[in-house]
Amino acid sequence: MSKNTPKAIRGTQDIFGADAEAFAFVVETFERVRKLYRFRRVEMPVFEKTEVFSRAIGETTDVVSKEMYSFEDRGGDSLTLRPEFTAGISRAFLTNGWQQHAPLKVATHGPLFRYERPQKGRYRQFHQIDAEIIGAAEPQADVELLAMADQLLKELGIEGVALHLNTLGDAESRDAWRAGLIEYFGAVKGELSEDSQERLEKNPLRILDSKDPRDRAFVADAPKIDAFLSDDALAFFDAVTSGLDAAGVKWTRATSLVRGLDYYRHTAFEFIPDEGSAAATALGAQSTVLGGGRYDGLMESLGGPATPAVGWAAGIERLAMLVGEKAEEPADVIMVVEDERWNEISDGILAELRRNDLFSEIVSTGSLKKRFDKARKMEPRTILVLGSRGEQLEATLKYFDQTTRSSEIYDAVKSRVLPKFVKQELREG
Numbered sequence: 239m240s241k242n243t244p245k246a247i248r249g250t251q252d253i254f255g256a257d258a259e260a261f262a263f264v265v266e267t268f269e270r271v272r273k274l275y276r277f278r279r280v281e282m283p284v285f286e287k288t289e290v291f292s293r294a295i296g297e298t299t300d301v302v303s304k305e306m307y308s309f310e311d312r313g314g315d316s317l318t319l320r321p322e323f324t325a326g327i328s329r330a331f332l333t334n335g336w337q338q339h340a341p342l343k344v345a346t347h348g349p350l351f352r353y354e355r356p357q358k359g360r361y362r363q364f365h366q367i368d369a370e371i372i373g374a375a376e377p378q379a380d381v382e383l384l385a386m387a388d389q390l391l392k393e394l395g396i397e398g399v400a401l402h403l404n405t406l407g408d409a410e411s412r413d414a415w416r417a418g419l420i421e422y423f424g425a426v427k428g429e430l431s432e433d434s435q436e437r438l439e440k441n442p443l444r445i446l447d448s449k450d451p452r453d454r455a456f457v458a459d460a461p462k463i464d465a466f467l468s469d470d471a472l473a474f475f476d477a478v479t480s481g482l483d484a485a486g487v488k489w490t491r492a493t494s495l496v497r498g499l500d501y502y503r504h505t506a507f508e509f510i511p512d513e514g515s516a517a518a519t520a521l522g523a524q525s526t527v528l529g530g531g532r533y534d535g536l537m538e539s540l541g542g543p544a545t546p547a548v549g550w551a552a553g554i555e556r557l558a559m560l561v562g563e564k565a566e567e568p569a570d571v572i573m574v575v576e577d578e579r580w581n582e583i584s585d586g587i588l589a590e591l592r593r594n595d596l597f598s599e600i601v602s603t604g605s606l607k608k609r610f611d612k613a614r615k616m617e618p619r620t621i622l623v624l625g626s627r628g629e630q631l632e633a634t635l636k637y638f639d640q641t642t643r644s645s646e647i648y649d650a651v652k653s654r655v656l657p658k659f660v661k662q663e664l665r666e667g
């Protein structure tokens with residue numbers, strides 16, 4: 239690398255090796271679970287018109303006011319790299335007439351972009367898995383999504399992370415709560431952080447979410463949503479919690495949990511590591527792995543008909559940090575050609591190994607000793623050596639363990655792969 243080699247953009251990551259395996263494990267497990275729950279796959283554009291996000295997420299949110307990557311393209315349109323999935327999926331629901339599929343259960347994953355201060359677990363390009371149910375007003379949809387999230391974390395082997403659940407009420411309850419919060423925090427305005435003083439009139443719920451110690455001192459005694467809930471909102475929340483109990487999903491009530499975006503109604507939730515758990519240590523200061531809620535007001539902000547919906551998203555990097563490093567799978571067969579005469583036939587054997595579902599590779603550079611050293615270092619299940627006896631090709635399979643997989647490999651190499659190339663028996667070495 240010379241001095242003028244361009245560096246990676248701040249806040250981006252090049253993921254490789256065991257970390258990349260952990261990342262892939264998260265995505266593969268998510269794919270399996272979303273099929274289990276019968277969510278349909280969608281692929282979304284990485285950029286949208288800026289107004290998709292500013293209207294859906296809300297101008298006063300951190301995401302829209304500080305974190306978006308927006309630019310004018312050559313045609314003069316203001317575009318934004320997606321900072322989240324929900325707004326784009328909602329736009330697609332309206333522009334493609336997906337109403338006909340409602341209630342529509344969709345899932346996706348991919349990169350997102352936010353201009354944030356990079357640190358452990360917080361990047362400018364990060365990745366999420368995302369699941370949404372659009373066009374479902376019933377609390378069963380909330381329960382299904384939460385059960386799915388819970389099962390996903392279990393299948394990833396993640397422990398010490400708990401579901402924190404709250405309700406933000408319906409529009410009526412939320413407005414009353416909002417007024418109560420403005421009154422309460424207004425009385426101590428001078429003692430709040432500068433950010434929260436600014437939030438007070440525009441977005442007082444966000445003060446509850448503040449990490450600033452000056453704000454935290456007042457959050458514990460702030461008015462709770464429960465005092466403002468309408469009968470309908472209360473009944474909805476009761477149905478969600480009893481559904482979770484019936485589904486065997488553990489949850490705890492978090493009365494000051496709010497989400498950073500304007501569009502949430504009723505259910506709001508986050509999966510957060512328990513204090514002092516290994517998960518909390520692994521994540522450091524970034525606490526939330528998975529978050530979401532109900533966003534019944536969002537479609538209208540995009541000019542669509544009122545459409546109830548609920549969804550969640552989780553950071554793949556943060557989940558991967560909790561999964562820990564995943565070793566790359568060992569190869570079934572590493573092939574080493576001992577005698578150059580068999581170079582050509584080795585291509586055929588390698589292709590045949592792979593056609594027989596054996597995870598295989600050839601080591602073909604360096605001296606013979608180097609090749610064997612390299613092959614052993616890869617810690618494969620077996621090494622297949624192509625050597626000679628007289629004029630004949632002699633194949634030897636060296637074992638490194640006594641697993642059923644090794645005997646499957648032996649059987650496949652002996653009875654399906656080699657007979658296509660050699661008359662002789664397979665030697666064991």
Ligand code: ATP
Nearest residue numbers: 354359360361364498526527528529551552553556
């Ligand atoms: P935070 O409070 O950590 O900023 P958020 O509320 O902004 O999170 P959401 O918009 O709800 O996050 O996104 C859902 C999930 O996406 C988060 O719980 C987290 O796992 C992940 N996430 C959000 N922002 C980032 C980021 N900059 N880098 C890595 N992961 C992120």
Ligand code: MG
Nearest residue numbers: 300301354498
């Ligand atoms: Mg954030």
